[in-house]
Every structure is written in structure tokens, then in C-alpha cells.
Amino acid sequence: MKTRKKPTPETYIKEIRRKTRRIFTAEQKILIVMEALRAETSVAELCRKHSIQESTFYKWNKEFLEAGKKRLSGDVVREATSDEVSQVREENKKLKEMVADLVLRYDIVKKSLDMLD
Incomplete structure (x- = not known):
């Protein structure tokens, strides 16, 4: 018979964070990237404001610019x-x-x- 291990505080906290991770809609991502393009605040400040990692922001920014590049080059096929x-x-x-x-x-x-x- 298997006995279940009691979760450590670290694993418990990680599980809570995983389950409560915020999901941003495409519109929210676009607004955040557009806010950065206006250059009114720094990227670090913008990320703190929206509680996101800078790496997440830069990923969204890259995806946003790539989509624009594809569209402008005549690639009108969308997913x-x-x-x-x-x-x-x-x-x-x-x-x-x-x-x-x-x-x-x-x-x-x-x-x-x-x-x-």
C-alpha cells in the first residue's frame, strides 16, 4: 500500500502559483506591447505594472512584430x-x-x- 507524501511548503506554493497563473488574452497582450511601443515608461516599469516577467514581454513583443511583418509582406493566411x-x-x-x-x-x-x- 502506497502512502502519500505530505507536500513540502515549496511544492505547495509552486502548485498554488501554477493553478493561479494569469492568462492574458490576445487583446491584453497587444495593449501591453503597444504601451511599450509608445515609450512612455521603461519595459521594466511596464512589466512591474502588469506583473509579468520581462522575458514574457519580449516574447509577446517578438510575436507581435513578426505577425506585423508577415502581414505587411503579403502573407494574409492566418491561423x-x-x-x-x-x-x-x-x-x-x-x-x-x-x-x-x-x-x-x-x-x-x-x-x-x-x-x-
Whole structure:
């Protein structure tokens, strides 16, 4: 029989931090990066204000600039959002069900016509 180890205070705190990690929306990330581009405050001050790591900010900044570069170079293909993906999957499921229903109806009609011959 296994006994569970009592978590140490350090692991307990890490687990709480992991579960309470803030999730920033794309709009929030863009606003933070745009705020930095205005250069009214330093990056360090901006990161303290929004309680983010500087490395996180620089990652967002790089992604923002890369997306702009792609768009300006004529790359208009964009990645689908999760809502769009789920809508397409739902539509695909419905279409597959319709095809399956039509195939069954076809088989029934075909068999009934074969019986008449």
C-alpha cells in the first residue's frame, strides 16, 4: 500500500502559483506591447505594472512584430481561432451524418427496386 507524501511548503506554493497563473488574452497582450511601443515608461516599469516577467514581454513583443511583418509582406493566411476550428468540426460532423443517412436511404431504395425486378 502506497502512502502519500505530505507536500513540502515549496511544492505547495509552486502548485498554488501554477493553478493561479494569469492568462492574458490576445487583446491584453497587444495593449501591453503597444504601451511599450509608445515609450512612455521603461519595459521594466511596464512589466512591474502588469506583473509579468520581462522575458514574457519580449516574447509577446517578438510575436507581435513578426505577425506585423508577415502581414505587411503579403502573407494574409492566418491561423484559425479555436472557436473557428470547433465550428468547422461541428459542421464536418453534421455533413458526415448527412452523407451516412443518404447512403442508407440509397441502399434501401436500391434494395426495394431490386425486389421489384
